[in-house]
Amino acid sequence: MDFIKSISLANLPTKIEKLEQLSKELNHDIYIKRDDQTGLELSGNKIRKLEFAVKEALDKGCDYLITCGGIQSNH
Template sequence: MKNKLNIANLPTKIERLKNFSKDLNLNLFIKRDDQTGSEISGNKIRKLEYSIKEALDLGYDTLITCGGSQSNHARSTVAAGIKVGMSTTLVLKSDV
């Protein structure tokens, strides 16, 4: 039984940082989680693949999450919810 959804564009690349590696005289690499999907930010989708799968398995049809008004997690939750056909409710804290 699969315990997660496949929403993200995975696997993401691992790239060598040529200039930093040269400047520091070592091999330095970066995992490009910014490439998981333009509508879903970075590593947020990795957690959501498990959370949303669990919600679907339990028969839920709505995702609820909270965060700040600029929350990347909230934006990612909405995008992922739309992708799998779930409604999403956000509870956002305003800075004003």
């Protein structure tokens, strides 16, 4: 997807870990994507979203970038 431009801000890829105890209790393999390990102050989809917004702002020569998110999003 060369047409989608982004800048690398997160420490990617993050680990996928098997949840051993839950897998045992549910009798199915259960895995979790560790996006809490992306680094920086933000994690998960917030930092992934910013990789695109920051790239666009830099390409346009912006001096400031203001973003917003939901009250409960830690954004």
